[in-house]
Structure formats: structure tokens, C-alpha cells
Amino acid sequence: MFGSTSRARAVASARAPGIETPAGVSRPAPDRHETARTRAETAYEAIKHRVLENAFPAGTYVLEQELADLLEMSRTPVREALIRLAHDGFVEIRPRHGMRVLPVSPDDMREIYAILTILEAEVAAEIATRGLTDAEAAALWYATNEMTLALEEDDLVRWARADAAFHRDLIMMSANRRQRQVVLQFWDQSHRVRMLTLKLRPKPFESTEEHIKLVKAMEARKPDLARALHRAHRQEAGAMLVRILAEHNLTQL
Amino acid sequence: MFGSTSRARAVASARAPGIETPAGVSRPAPDRHETARTRAETAYEAIKHRVLENAFPAGTYVLEQELADLLEMSRTPVREALIRLAHDGFVEIRPRHGMRVLPVSPDDMREIYAILTILEAEVAAEIATRGLTDAEAAALWYATNEMTLALEEDDLVRWARADAAFHRDLIMMSANRRQRQVVLQFWDQSHRVRMLTLKLRPKPFESTEEHIKLVKAMEARKPDLARALHRAHRQEAGAMLVRILAEHNLTQL
DNA sequence: TCATGACTTTACGTATACACTAAAACATAC
């Protein structure tokens, strides 16, 4: 169903596309780019993408059959995808109304950033304790450099991309798989709000500086400093987003 | 599928039990105690229970059809339950081999306790900041009292039950729903190891004292003290469990 | 116009059928 099936299918599924099977179950060739996936996985990714990119706005109800029609598959893999999406916190499932895209309120953002702040600060300290590998340092410096260049060009989208890459790279350095999973889950939950408020925020000069200071603290192997810097960085970012949501009365993004 | 369906079904499902439906789908009356549930939910709870209580030992493979036979339902709700159980970290799904109960290794326990330590310590500080309600204090004192009585009677099972209740009560006091969800998820993941090592651990006199001190610190509204006490408590408990697993070569519980 | 009851429609949860292919079993050669 997951993971190793995808691998096995990638190897085994080099059959001719478009074969029409003789019995009730029609088996069109799935789109093949580089990994074969179950339809349930395809559905998961497709729906998640639409949620994150606001193609399905917050509060929207979409029925199972609508999703199935849209994705050109039966309801079964759609249902399986929805179970996962609900568990990830992107949608809720309301029988006879379909899935509803969960809005992200200021309170939600408070919750999310409270957890990100706690857990990421510990990761920063962990990394400062054991030191950065060359590759890790390069990745983080690349991201901060991107942020700086983006600011020079007044390209906020580019800046946001670099910011996301920085934080993703950072959490992926954690040795604790469960910690990575939790942080990424909530970071994803905040994605739409971050994107939709991008132009409402002040220019992130200080934020960029904070990223740079954090990398320096980690390179200098100062765990307490790294923890404190990152904690402050996350707390301020969360508080600012919450403020913006409140000021603009964006209560359900 | 979840939640509100259960409510609606509870109201609407007072039909005669045992009605045999005319077409392919046989609809025996589900067992009714107080809440009606979908079969997928029934499957989730039943399988989870068997995993937690070691009826399906770690490393065990069980096929979908075996589970369906055992639970007297079709494969469909079993599949849906397995998606959730996999997401909760109790099993992995391996196509053509069925679900496999995920063992919990010493490294897993390190990961779990690292996260519990961080997040719960913050909850303890939060509660110490805002103070305990009478009901909350009563619940925690009841649990610590149970621990004390259990120790007097040398009843470790009773002690473990009180310990679990204490921690569950504590996390449920967090205002952060996501934090509650994360902590409970990982606490559940450690359940089997805690139960299976119960008799291998030293008598938890100090642990009981630590619980008592924590409640006092929270009542006294000392957030820094509460955080530090609870952090130490969780770190020591995690380290001890990891030690025991290693000493007894229990690498895959 | 609003409320209520009856009837109809439809979305869901589930069982079942089926195609596909991974895994197991079997046959053969060295």
C-alpha cells in the first residue's frame, strides 16, 4: 500500500499503457513519471496539493464522488486518501457532506507555532551540540543566501521558498524521526496561511538576519545560544502571523 | 465516517437486530452498548487493543483477510482501520504480507521519551503559570494517592494504572489540542513496552515522590520549577526504560 | 408565510468481484 509497494511497482509495472482489461475492472495505465503509485497515493497527493494551494479553499465541502470524478478513479482510493488527509489535519470528513477543508484560525496558528517553537529549538540545540556537516552547513548557507538575494530583488515568493527550504533542511537534520514527522506535519498545516499572508507581512530583513545568526551559533557549537535564538525567531514569527490574521480579520484561512 | 456519523447512527439505528437484507450485503446488527460505530472504527479499536495488549506480538504479520475473518467483517473496513493504525505508528502495512506490528526498540523509546519530555515539561509549566482548577488538582492528587497505596500493597499493576492516569490527566490539561494529540500518540506507542517491563523495573518510590513534587510545584504556581521537575522525571523514566531494554536484550518489544 | 409530515433522492459504509502481480511452489539441470 505504501512505500515498498511503490518501489516494487516501479520495477514491475513496465507494461504497455492503456490495456483494457476484459472484466469489470478497467485498468488504464496510470501516469508514469518516475515512481509508480497506487491510486490512493495519487489521490492523497492531488487533494493535499489542492488544499495547500487553496484550490479547495478553507471551509469548502467536496464530496467523495466529486473527488473521484475529478481524479478519474473510483471512490475507494479517494476514501483511503481522505483518511490520511484527515489524520494529517488538512480536512475533516463529514458524512453526507464530504470532506471539508479545515480552516486555519489564529488559535490554530498559535497552537502550531507553540509546538514548532519548542521542538525546533531543541533540534537547533542538538545540531549545535554535535556540529554541522559540510553538506548541512552548505544547505543552510545556500538558503540564507537565497533569502538575502530575494530581499535585494524584492521577491517575496523567492524569499518564502528559501525560508521553507531552510526550515525543512533544519528539521531533517534531527536524529529523531518522530520529531521530524511531527514538525513537518504542523509546518505543512501552516503552509496556506503563510502563503496567503506573504504580502501582508513586513519585509523579512530581521528574519533573514535571525536565520544567519542561528547558523553561526550552530557552527560555533553553542547549543544554548542556538536554542535561544531559534526559540525567539519562531515565537516572533508565530506572533506576527497571528497579529496579521487578527488585524485583517482573517479568522479562517 | 467519524465522529458525527457515530452520533447520528446512535440515534437512528434502533432497528430490529439480525435483519437479513435481501441483496448481497448482509447486515447483522452490530453489538450495541452505548455508541454505534462503523465497522472501520470497530476494527481500529479491536486491532489496536490486540497490539497494545500483546495479543499480536511485535513483528507479527497478520493478513487483511485474517483480520477480516477474526472480526467478522469484510476487508474494506479492515483496510481503513489499518491506514489509521499505520499512521498512529502501531503497525506498518506490507503488501502481500499484511500488517506487521511495529516493534518498539530502545532507539524508539529514546525518540518517544525525548519528545514526551520536551512537550510535557512545557505543559507542566503552562499549568503552573495559570494554576490548577479544583477538579484538576483533585484528579492529580487522586492519582498520586493511588500510586502511594499501590506501593504499600506492592501492586505494580495498580501503580502503573495510576501513573498512566496521572500523565493522561496532565496532558489533557493542555490548552493546545495538537500538543495533546502528539503526546497521547507517543504515550500510546510506548504502552506495550511499559507494561511488559513493569516487573523488571525498580519499585517506583522515587517516581511517586516526583509526581507529588510536580503537583505541589504546579499548585504553588512555579512554572520554572514545574518544568524542571517534570523534565527530570521524564528523562529519568525514559533512560531507565532504555537501560532495562538493553540489559535484558529486549530489542524489539 | 411557516411548520410539519410524507416521500424521494443521494451519499456513505460495506461487501463482493476481479485484474494484477508478488510470492510460493514446482520442475529441471548441474
Added chain:
DNA sequence: GTATGTTTTAGTGTATACGTAAAGTCATGA
């Protein structure tokens, strides 16, 4: 006995059918 190739079996992912009941629609009365 071991390795390899072929055949068979069976577990999964998916589509479809169906029963159930929630939701919608319609008719009627006050």
C-alpha cells in the same frame, strides 16, 4: 544439494453493487 526458470497461488488495490439513513423536496394545513 543448490541454482535457475517456469508455473501456480494468493494477497492486494480497485471498481462496482447494494442497503441504509441522512438530507432534500414536496404537499398540506394552520
